[in-house]
Amino acid sequence: MVRTYEGKGVRSPQNTPLPGAYNQAEPYIASSDLCDAVNLALHLRRPLLVEGEPGCGKTQLAFAVAYELGYPLKTCYIRSTSRAQDFLYNYDALRRLYDLEEIRAGNPNAKAKPRRAYVHLGDLGEAIKLSEEKELPSVVLIDEIDKADIDFPNDLLLVLDKLQFKVDEVDDEEDGMRYDALKGQTREARRDNLPFFVITSNREKELPKPFLRRCIYYYIDYPNKEELKEIVARHTQTTRNRLNPIAEVAVERFVDLRQKEIHWRKKPSTSEMLDWVQALAQLPPRREEKSLNFRELKNAPLGKLPYLGTLLKTKSDFDAIVKDT
Template identity: 55%
Template sequence: MNNLADRQYEGQGNDQKYEPLKDENGEEFPDIPRKKEPYIASKNLAEAVNDALYLRRPLLLEGEPGCGKTRLAYSIAYELGYPLKECYIRSTSRAEELLYTYDNIRRLYDLQEYKFIQSQLEEKQINNSPELTDAIERKKYVELGKLGEAIKLSAERDIPSVVLVDEIDKADIDFPNDLLLVLDRLQFEIKEVKDWKYDALRGEEREARKDFLPLIIITSNQEKELPKAFLRRCLFYYVDFPNEVDLRKIVVNHFKQDISPLFEVALNKFVELRGKISWRKKPSTGEFINWLRLLERRWQNEAITGEELNNTKLSQLPFLHTLVKNQSDRNAIEQLI
């Protein structure tokens, strides 16, 4: 715990550099990623992450789908040994749900059942039991959301987390505005229960508490423009698709081996293919890795060599269905000479 201020993100797919954070019983938090994340971050991206760590301000990531925005949060949490809290946004998501939900329907059902049982007991002149009285306690109907869990960890245990708010642009336009105060104050109150609130700052300045505060990573595919007031509270970074050098590093980290002649040819073909047509949906890094896996399997069965792949036209590449996901792009590739 005493080295929280020293933890820095490198993002080169390395082994876990820092000891994972532990609870009061000496046990690692269950939501700390255990599996090594073979993520390769550019120098500028790693710097942006460390700036967000230092300031403890949200980091907003934009970039084309599949460029690695979401995986970055896993990589940060794994490398720093922080718990990871994942919030996946839908079109119907409300900002309050990231903090907590209150199950009114279940409580209403329990109250009705409670009143029925109570009436039966009164007929038999039996006093309330503790189990029945507990049925109307409001706290039992509260479930914290992932951002709420992170604020609680900071407030009660001085434990920082990585909070992923994924694809914020899917939500209603009011969603970012509803998050503004929470991002600023890192506190919330559960309205349904009197005097129940969490404050990660504990009434202190952000600078004094920054090492214990959650690091919030927000991703967007630019489907909607985010409000200016929201942007003012964030650091921003546009994640470019990995260049050829970084793609090689990603391949080495995923397959735990140097680039084979087959993979070298496949990498060149992939880069060429991405630049040849005007895509409706460009293939992502994950799709590239899946393509390599299928090529590797065929190579293991002695059904393809690097030379054969090199002599194959782009339109006739094997397993194109792993890279091309609509007929418009397929038609464009088939027209390549």
């Protein structure tokens, strides 16, 4: 059974969850272009590289895809010091050293643990193992790849290509630890059992050519007003036409704010908008205001919007908006 991604934020009944599937419902609406990109990448089992301005839902996409397809989810969050190997496995040489020392000092008859006991697979390693041993596909999120050292994408190439790795520290033994998701077959033949990579980038660094060549690329555009309303509706568990008037006006004011042509230090994005709508729903918190009226919200100057701090994150943006209105 071929599973396709429909981008509606609901799991269709034929996508029965696989063992270990990611089951947290993700109210994520994907445009039809984005669905095409996901499905093409799924079909070819090539990594999907997603770019877009911060807060437009790049990371959420991986969650949504895993949820809709009923796949397990593995996450690799990149830090500036991340190395590709850390996501495959870690060998705790230090612990082994201590254990051996303990045996030597305390109990000479005790038997040392095998080396493989000191190997901890990372999320990427787990995904490959899952595919090889249990024939289970998964969604692997590699988040903010541009944060890592410039070598990181290149180090990852071989793994993304061959979907195999070995644990060097246990390699010399008879039963070395080797994992191979492709099992010597073609990518096409093993397609539905392979991990599916969703890679996000903020374009802080240009990624190397050989890496880009292998990816399907998609740029997530910022949602328009109607799409934003739909997103708010999904997140407040209601339907688009029953959206509460405050939220409706809030989205409109948010769009007005975003359209201001000031020199943005950090333009507010969808996630900030959702926080803001949620904050507005909790009014009245301030004593001097009886309750929030949607007309007031509609007519308030941008600089006087309640809870502006959820939307604007720097003083210079704040000052510019206040000055502008």
